[in-house]
Amino acid sequence: MLTAELQGVRAERDRFRAEVQELKAQLRADSTTSSAPPSTDKSWKPQSERVQTDRRTGGQPGHVGQTLAISPTPDQVIHLPLTGHCGCGQAWDDVPVEDRLARQVYDLPETRLHVTEYRVEVKICPCCTARQQAAFPTTVPGQVQYGPRVQALTTYLHTVHFIPLARTAEIVRTLCGSAPSESTIVVNLNVGAERLDDFEMQLKAGLGRQSVLYADETGSKVNGKLHWLHIVTCASLTLYGHHISRGSEALMAMGVLPDYRGLLMHDAWRTYLSLPMDHALCNAHLLRELRGLSEYFQQQWAGDLREALQLVYHQRKAKTLTAEGIAAFKARFDELVTAGLDTNPAIERVEGQRGQVKQSRARNVALRCQRYKREMLRFLDDDWQPFDNNLAEQGIRMMCVKRKISGGFRSENGGQVFCRIRSYVATLQQQGLSVWAGLVSIFAGNVFLPAF
Numbered sequence: 001m002l003t004a005e006l007q008g009v010r011a012e013r014d015r016f017r018a019e020v021q022e023l024k025a026q027l028r029a030d031s032t033t034s035s036a037p038p039s040t041d042k043s044w045k046p047q048s049e050r051v052q053t054d055r056r057t058g059g060q061p062g063h064v065g066q067t068l069a070i071s072p073t074p075d076q077v078i079h080l081p082l083t084g085h086c087g088c089g090q091a092w093d094d095v096p097v098e099d100r101l102a103r104q105v106y107d108l109p110e111t112r113l114h115v116t117e118y119r120v121e122v123k124i125c126p127c128c129t130a131r132q133q134a135a136f137p138t139t140v141p142g143q144v145q146y147g148p149r150v151q152a153l154t155t156y157l158h159t160v161h162f163i164p165l166a167r168t169a170e171i172v173r174t175l176c177g178s179a180p181s182e183s184t185i186v187v188n189l190n191v192g193a194e195r196l197d198d199f200e201m202q203l204k205a206g207l208g209r210q211s212v213l214y215a216d217e218t219g220s221k222v223n224g225k226l227h228w229l230h231i232v233t234c235a236s237l238t239l240y241g242h243h244i245s246r247g248s249e250a251l252m253a254m255g256v257l258p259d260y261r262g263l264l265m266h267d268a269w270r271t272y273l274s275l276p277m278d279h280a281l282c283n284a285h286l287l288r289e290l291r292g293l294s295e296y297f298q299q300q301w302a303g304d305l306r307e308a309l310q311l312v313y314h315q316r317k318a319k320t321l322t323a324e325g326i327a328a329f330k331a332r333f334d335e336l337v338t339a340g341l342d343t344n345p346a347i348e349r350v351e352g353q354r355g356q357v358k359q360s361r362a363r364n365v366a367l368r369c370q371r372y373k374r375e376m377l378r379f380l381d382d383d384w385q386p387f388d389n390n391l392a393e394q395g396i397r398m399m400c401v402k403r404k405i406s407g408g409f410r411s412e413n414g415g416q417v418f419c420r421i422r423s424y425v426a427t428l429q430q431q432g433l434s435v436w437a438g439l440v441s442i443f444a445g446n447v448f449l450p451a452f
Contacts, residue, residue, distance in 0.1 A: 206452030221408025340366030
């Protein structure tokens with residue numbers, strides 16, 4: 001009887017120890033040891049996963065320095081004559097110019113709104129007295145309106161740099177002496193998104209033709225309620241979507257992934273894994289989790305696997321990885337994952353317990369490595385196969401910045417408008433095209449379309 005009670009007490013003690021260790025790990029976790037975003041990190045500097053190499057400080061080899069260059073066509077030239085007398089008494093006005101030296105100043109011109117007035121002729125027919133007038137340009141629908149550059153500027157400040165509406169109007173008023181109201185800026189955003197409808201359709205079609213896509217999602221707020229911002233991207237195209245749902249309903253609304261049959265890189269979220277396509281799992285996430293297991297739970301196998309994964313990745317980047325090296329790493333991978341499963345045995349179901357039995361964090365990571373080994377190690381098969389999901393994570397990081405600067409959205413439509421314009425801006429940036437020229441083209445009525 002006492003032996004049974006002692007065993008029960010020991011089991012409960014072990015359970016409490018595991019819970020305390022789990023809670024300590026949660027409190028100490030940051031973006032370097034878990035999937036938590038960097039925005040949740042404390043004020044101290046997080047550790048980097050990059051392997052340090054010996055190199056000189058300053059620019060990397062081959063980097064071309066940039067500085068202001070002398071312009072061959074200055075807008076204004078101010079001549080500064082030499083006057084007065086030389087020390088010997090000779091008047092400089094009577095001496096010919098031997099040479100000229102130049103210095104230049106780059107500055108902004110004085111800014112003010114440029115007002116263009118369109119005057120159409122009105123005529124009356126001398127035969128039938130019919131009154132007729134010439135046509136105004138289609139870009140001038142009202143009596144008075146702001147032009148495409150002002151509309152592009154407010155859109156640029158609000159959508160690209162996340163300046164709130166009131167501050168956007170204040171900036172334009174300070175620089176130009178006059179500015180549209182907040183409601184007018186919102187109307188401009190809606191008009192811009194509507195004119196980008198054809199762009200978004202072609203963008204989705206272009207993404208569907210890519211061999212590799214990257215996907216991720218993050219939280220967004222609409223009137224204080226949680227919504228989700230999704231991203232599907234590749235090297236030259238980016239699509240953002242805003243939806244109240246995080247799951248398959250949102251992916252269906254975006255209209256790319258449900259019919260996609262290429263390779264999708266993501267962070268092992270179950271909704272992505274349920275899609276009928278080839279999958280690749282982000283190893284940057286895995287490295288952070290392995291670091292957390294090694295540092296907080298003293299899981300030796302996790303630390304060894306992290307070091308081995310980093311080594312083989314950098315060997316592949318340096319093109320020093322051989323077929324024998326790949327085979328050896330895969331065998332080492334299996335060995336360490338098996339050690340992780342042996343170190344963290346399965347928690348058995350207690351009599352009367354319902355539902356799925358919760359396993360330890362270390363066992364869950366080891367099970368994922370065992371089940372999705374092929375998806376994690378795809379980068380070893382071909383150079384074009386990705387190692388991590390950084391492309392999508394970097395693309396979606398701007399939403400975290402927006403939340404800090406200007407908060408959420410006032411309506412669901414506002415989130416969708418933002419995402420469509422932001423998709424256009426991000427795609428232009430990826431292709432090295434002018435964001436400013438693109439935004440002006442939207443409001444000038446001739447939308448510039450990038451390559452798809």
